Every structure is written in structure tokens, then in C-alpha cells.
Amino acid sequence: MISIYRFIASLALVFSITSLLLSQSRIDGRIVDKTTSEPLAGVNIFFSKTTLGTTSDENGFFALTQVPAGQYELIISMIGYEIEREGMIIVPDEALTVNFRLAPQAILMNEINVTAKKDREWDKNYGIFKRSFLGTGKNGEACKILNEFVLSFSRRGTTFIAKASQPLIINNPELGYKITYILYDFTKQLDEVQYSGDIFFEEIASNSKKQSKLWNKNRQRAYKGSLRHFLHTMASRFELRFEIIDGEMHEKSNWLSILNRRKDPLVKEGFSLLINKKDLFGTSIIIPEQYKALKNDTLVFKGKPDEPLLSFEGRMMVTYVKESPEFTYLLEYDSPSSSQQTSYLLLRADSVYFDRYGRYSEPYMIERQGYLSWEGVGDQLPFDYNIEKK
Known part of the structure; x- marks a missing residue:
């Protein structure tokens, strides 16, 4: 379900880089179960396509601080609950309180995709998905999906389809990010690939100045020509x-x-x-x-x-x-x-x-x-x- 706070954010995410140097804002709130009103701990709260995120505490409270002014899409995600997406505009020096009531997600037997057993067909399909989704260049090949078992695959005629029952957790050692990707759809037909989702980046802690320098260099290379x-x-x-x-x-x-x-x-x-x-x-x-x-x-x-x-x-x-x-x-x-x-x-x-x-x-x-x-x-x-x- 999509709710709107102040503005319907249907266009691209927009916020000024220069605002990083100016006043920043704070967003806090509480997340509870819609059915029982009990607080939910460990809920992921993040702005899509950014590194700005946090999780709720044992009482369901959360706080996002030092948020630059701009337009965002806020994602509220927890396994077993429906995802909430809320568009918002943040202005400098603003303190916002937003609360959420997450609805439990109905799970049908044919939608349960998590399995410890893999067969040759699954392995073959996973290889197709991984190459098409992550890429086959140096950065993509180095990435590892840590919970690949949540993926399932099917075909409709000549169209290859992938679904994920949970957000994908991806480690990107070349660029220094741990990625959470909520996959909404993925199709591949011949050489044409289409997919969409919400993505959250977490910087991996560097163990040396040399590593940090290498990541910065790789990020610059990823940006150039993009x-x-x-x-x-x-x-x-x-x-x-x-x-x-x-x-x-x-x-x-x-x-x-x-x-x-x-x-x-x-x-x-x-x-x-x-x-x-x-x-x-x-x-x-x-x-x-x-x-x-x-x-x-x-x-x-x-x-x-x-x-x-x-x-x-x-x-x-x-x-x-x-x-x-x-x-x-x-x-x-x-x-x-x-x-x-x-x-x-x-x-x-x-x-x-x-x-x-x-x-x-x-x-x-x-x-x-x-x-x-x-x-x-x-x-x-x-x-x-x-x-x-x-």
C-alpha cells in the first residue's frame, strides 16, 4: 500500500547535493502490527536508492537523523509484512514524526519459495538471473547474493521470469556496498532484460586506507560513462x-x-x-x-x-x-x-x-x-x- 505524506512522489528521487553541506533534518516514528497494535522490532526503514536507513528498536521506535533536504521515497520493510512506500519532501531543519501500521502478509502455499534443496534446473536458471541482474563485468561477477534460496524461476513462452519471496541481500566487494534489493519484477526475453525494485546501500566498513582508496577509485570508474x-x-x-x-x-x-x-x-x-x-x-x-x-x-x-x-x-x-x-x-x-x-x-x-x-x-x-x-x-x-x- 502506498501512502503519501505532503507530496505524491511518482517522479525521480530528487535532492540537491549542495544541501549535504546545509541544514539537515530528522525523521522519527513508531511501527506497530496493524492487527495487534504490538510494536515491531527490526523493521527496515530506508530511503530508496540511497545509503540513508535504519531499523526499529524493541519498542518499534526509529529515528533517521542528518537527512538532507529533498524529495524521497521512504520504504518500510519487514519479512512477513506488506511493504509500505511513502513519498515525502524534506525541508531544512525539519523534525517529522511518521508512524506506520504494517499489515501481515498473507502467504499462500504456492508462494513459499524458500527451499534448501536445489536441482540442476534451478542452478541453471539462477545462473541466467545472476548474470542478467548483477551484470557480467568485473563488478557484477564479484557480487554474491547471500540468500539466493529465496529466488524462484518460471517461463511464460519465451519469457524468463524471476521472483523473490524476500528482499535480496547482495555483497558487492568491488564497490564496497552491502545491498538490500526488494525485487518487484524481473523478466528476460532473448537479450532484453527488465527489472524494477527498491534498493538500499550500506557502506561496508573498510579495514585499511588502501581498501578505502580502492573502493573510491572503483566507484569513480562505475560512475564514468554511466x-x-x-x-x-x-x-x-x-x-x-x-x-x-x-x-x-x-x-x-x-x-x-x-x-x-x-x-x-x-x-x-x-x-x-x-x-x-x-x-x-x-x-x-x-x-x-x-x-x-x-x-x-x-x-x-x-x-x-x-x-x-x-x-x-x-x-x-x-x-x-x-x-x-x-x-x-x-x-x-x-x-x-x-x-x-x-x-x-x-x-x-x-x-x-x-x-x-x-x-x-x-x-x-x-x-x-x-x-x-x-x-x-x-x-x-x-x-x-x-x-x-x-
């Missing part, structure tokens, strides 16, 4: 190119000189773009000659404050030139050796909101093909990862 990096660059480009006067977009007079001096954020960050405006459906056949250079096209438009809109027709080719594809990717797709990462993007809506720091969370609205689609949960970073310190 969809978030690309969208953040597009937002920076929009702010450099346009100014908003009386609610209208106006191109700045020095924009062409910025381009001529090669100070375009896309160039500086290592991205190049081509587009095929006639390919509206993302056909499996890619004809390079049909992709043309963008002629000063406007791809990002004014949305809400700190929430630009991405909009374009056709299929966009996004090439990241500052990093080579992982060798595993070249092997899997029988691709020639390359010093660049090539991806394709299609919008499944007229326009898509994201925030000025590149954070986007509307499932399935941006279809990724190529290198970006190959990366999985093992390559993801929390939304509160500070890109300004990368």
Missing part, C-alpha cells in the same frame, strides 16, 4: 546553454563561442552523440550510415526547478570515448576491439524527467541498448553518492 554521468552532463550543458527568463527558455548569446572553444560539457566529459530520427522502435538491425550528427539540437528542456526534461525522437547513439569496454563485453557480443563504449537510447515517453545531478528512476522510460544495458545492479551507485567529489 547513464547518470551522461544525464548529469546533459543537465550541465542545458544550464550553460540556456537561461530562463519569465518562465521561457532563451539561448545565451555566448553559446556558439562556447562550442567553438570546445568547452561543451559533452566534449569535456567524453561523450559524443549521433541520432537516427527515423528509428522510433529500436529495431535489432543498426545501420551506422543512418546516424547523423546533432545540429545544435535541443535535447533537454525546462521542467520543474532542478528537474530538466529529456526529449528526442528516434534512437540516439551515445559514445563514451574516455574508457574502453570491459573485455567480457567484447567476448559476449563478439565485438571488435574498441577504445570506446557505445550505447543506444530510446525514450518510451514524449519526455522523461531527471534531476540536475543525473538521477533518474522512472522504470522503463529510457530504454538502454548496447553497453549501458550490459551493466547491472553490480555497477549501480547510491543516489547520494557525491559526484562532485569524484
